[in-house]
Amino acid sequence: MEARGLATLAAVEGSSRGRPLVIGHRSDGATALFDVAGFVVGAHVLEDGEWWLQVETTADRVRCPSCGVRAVGHGRRRVQVRDLPIAGRPVRLVWAKRIWRCPDGDCATVTWSETHEQISPRALLTRRARIEICRRVGQDAESVAEVAREFGVGWHTAMAAVREHGMSLVDDPERLGAPSALGLDETSFLRAGPKHPTVMITGFVDLDRHLLLDVAEGRSGQVVRDWLDDRPAEWVAAIDVAVIDPFRGYATGLTDRLTDAAIVVDHFHAIRLANKAIDDARRRVQQESLGHCGRRDDPLYRIRRRLLVGHERLTDQQHERILMMLGHGDRHGDVTNTYLAKELLRDVYDAKTVRSARRRLRRFYEHCDQTGVRECRRLARTIRAWENEVLAFHTTGRSNGPTEGINLLIKKVKRVGHGFRSFNNYRLRLLLHCGVTWHTVPTARMRGRQPRFIA
Ligand SMILES: [Zn+2]
Numbered sequence: 001m002e003a004r005g006l007a008t009l010a011a012v013e014g015s016s017r018g019r020p021l022v023i024g025h026r027s028d029g030a031t032a033l034f035d036v037a038g039f040v041v042g043a044h045v046l047e048d049g050e051w052w053l054q055v056e057t058t059a060d061r062v063r064c065p066s067c068g069v070r071a072v073g074h075g076r077r078r079v080q081v082r083d084l085p086i087a088g089r090p091v092r093l094v095w096a097k098r099i100w101r102c103p104d105g106d107c108a109t110v111t112w113s114e115t116h117e118q119i120s121p122r123a124l125l126t127r128r129a130r131i132e133i134c135r136r137v138g139q140d141a142e143s144v145a146e147v148a149r150e151f152g153v154g155w156h157t158a159m160a161a162v163r164e165h166g167m168s169l170v171d172d173p174e175r176l177g178a179p180s181a182l183g184l185d186e187t188s189f190l191r192a193g194p195k196h197p198t199v200m201i202t203g204f205v206d207l208d209r210h211l212l213l214d215v216a217e218g219r220s221g222q223v224v225r226d227w228l229d230d231r232p233a234e235w236v237a238a239i240d241v242a243v244i245d246p247f248r249g250y251a252t253g254l255t256d257r258l259t260d261a262a263i264v265v266d267h268f269h270a271i272r273l274a275n276k277a278i279d280d281a282r283r284r285v286q287q288e289s290l291g292h293c294g295r296r297d298d299p300l301y302r303i304r305r306r307l308l309v310g311h312e313r314l315t316d317q318q319h320e321r322i323l324m325m326l327g328h329g330d331r332h333g334d335v336t337n338t339y340l341a342k343e344l345l346r347d348v349y350d351a352k353t354v355r356s357a358r359r360r361l362r363r364f365y366e367h368c369d370q371t372g373v374r375e376c377r378r379l380a381r382t383i384r385a386w387e388n389e390v391l392a393f394h395t396t397g398r399s400n401g402p403t404e405g406i407n408l409l410i411k412k413v414k415r416v417g418h419g420f421r422s423f424n425n426y427r428l429r430l431l432l433h434c435g436v437t438w439h440t441v442p443t444a445r446m447r448g449r450q451p452r453f454i455a
Contacts, residue, residue: 006052006078006094033086036118036128042096050090050152053083057098057114064102066109074101074111081119082152083126090152093126095119124153130161137162138169138432139440141409143416163428170431176231181207181241181396182258183403184250186219187410189426190419201423202227202250203406207243210402212410212435215427224253243400245269246386265389266399267349273382274342275308281338281375282307285330299329307339310346337371341379354394361387409434 030041034053042054062071076096083091101111118126125133133151136142137158148158169175183205190199200219204227205212216223228236236257243264244250251263282300286293294301303325306318314322326336344364351357361383368380383390393399413426413433420426 036116036126038116046089050092051086052092052094054094054096056096057116059098059114062098062100062114064100064104064107064109065112067102067104067107069102069104069107071100072103074099077113079119081123081126083129084132085150085152088150090150092152093119124157125151125161131165133158133161134165134169134432135438135440138166138429138436139438141413141416141429141433143418159425162432163425166428166432169436170428175436176213176235177206177209177211178235178238179206179208179213180238181243181398182213182239182261183207183400184224184242184244184254185400185403185407186245186247187407189217189423190421203403203410205400205403205406207241207398207400207402210405211437212406212431214435215430217423219247219249221249221251221253221256224250225256228253228257241392241396241398243398243403244389245400246273246382246389251389262392262396263389264392264396264398264400265386266393266401267346268400268404270345270349270383270386270390271342274338274345274379277375277379278307278335278338278342279304281335281373284375285332285334289329289331299325300335307335311343334371334373334375337367337373338375338379341368341371341376345379345383348390349393351394354391357391357394361390406434 026040026042027044030044030053031039034041034055036055038057038059039055040058042056043052044054045052056076063069064071076098079095079097081093081095083093085091095116098114099111100114102109115121118128120127123130129151133147136147137144144158144162145155148155151158183203185203185205186200187203188198189201190196192198199217201215201217202219202223203212204214204216214227216227239258239261241262241264242254242258243266244254246265246269254261254263282304283293286298286300290298294304296302303322306314306322311319326333326339330336341364344360344367348357348360348364351360365380365384368376371377410430413429414420417426417429420429
């Protein structure tokens with residue numbers, strides 16, 4: 001296949017009696033579209049589904065790098081390299097690289113070949129192709145396999161390009177900026193398998209810029225301390241709020257290093273705890289009253305999802321249905337009371353001032369304590385243990401909304417990658433997708449202003 005493409009190019013170069021699949025020869029148009037300064041496109045041929053472009057530099061007055069005498073040509077050598085695809089087809093550049101010779105017999109330099117910043121010696125891809133592969137895999141979260149196929153290279157070559165260009169973006173100290181608010185959350189990296197338990201990772205999010213700063217393997221206070229210890233002291237000192245899920249390890253890890261920062265447990269995580277209490281109560285009641293776990297026709301099982309929705313988002317009809325099903329399936333009112341506890345906790349977060357939040361919190365505790373429902377009391381105990389952090393939501397006005405948004409992006413990258421095995425690759429892909437600001441040039445709207453030549 002390779003020989004055929006080359007033979008076709010040779011035919012174009014040699015005579016106009018080339019084979020009929022020849023598309024063009026020395027076109028200014030092709031050179032303009034190829035768009036690499038210093039290069040002209042000789043022949044361009046579509047062969048076996050890929051574009052073959054024969055290119056050469058325009059340099060014809062070259063001086064010897066040692067003595068400065070004008071060099072003379074000493075033949076050419078062909079170099080093949082992949083470039084950006086054209087209209088979805090892979091492109092193979094055949095660069096007829098010039099060899100130069102110094103005519104001065106006394107000069108130490110005898111011959112040398114020309115170089116170009118886009119095509120490094122022995123590279124499989126042009127520089128711009130490597131950058132574009134990194135952008136598509138990183139910014140666009142496309143799969144490496146998919147991008148590799150379009151560029152006509154193997155998976156490992158594409159991934160090497162992502163790593164080479166991506167690491168410099170990720171390691172840039174400027175990337176971390178100077179956030180005043182930090183969000184922490186856990187996501188799973190590897191599900192438990194026969195050889196290892198579930199591996200969790202801790203994500204660090206800049207809540208001002210909605211940017212993933214980093215991910216670290218594990219979920220503990222030590223992970224947080226280690227990560228903060230690797231940052232410059234003044235960077236750490238500038239953080240005055242940290243928003244976390246109610247996990248003691250995170251709280252102690254943070255207070256050990258961010259001595260003056262406020263720690264916040266926001267509504268996402270608090271309500272998640274309340275929803276878990278509802279699920280637990282529902283399962284227990286189902287088991288106790290029916291002797292089995294939820295089945296399709298069980299009244300409580302039928303409303304299991306509705307119970308987790310904020311009540312103002314339900315229609316009157318849906319609300320009535322919930323009440324009816326609770327009437328059928330919740331004889332002692334345990335699920336109903338846990339559901340009410342969740343709504344009372346939501347009221348705490350909806351309060352406009354700290355004072356009213358405090359008042360609502362007392363009402364929530366009273367309700368939980370009075371009902372005597374196991375799940376309510378456990379929920380109240382947890383919230384009591386985190387009371388300062390819950391109220392800090394009102395003093396700081398900070399929530400982990402950006403972190404939750406980034407968790408969705410993390411899941412997307414994970415899905416596209418079909419499960420990562422290497423943490424370093426995973427971290428790189430995550431940071432390229434949600435931790436780097438890409439400076440891509442926005443294009444004008446199709447129906448907007450147009451260049452003047454289009455009449
Ligand atoms: Zn010389």
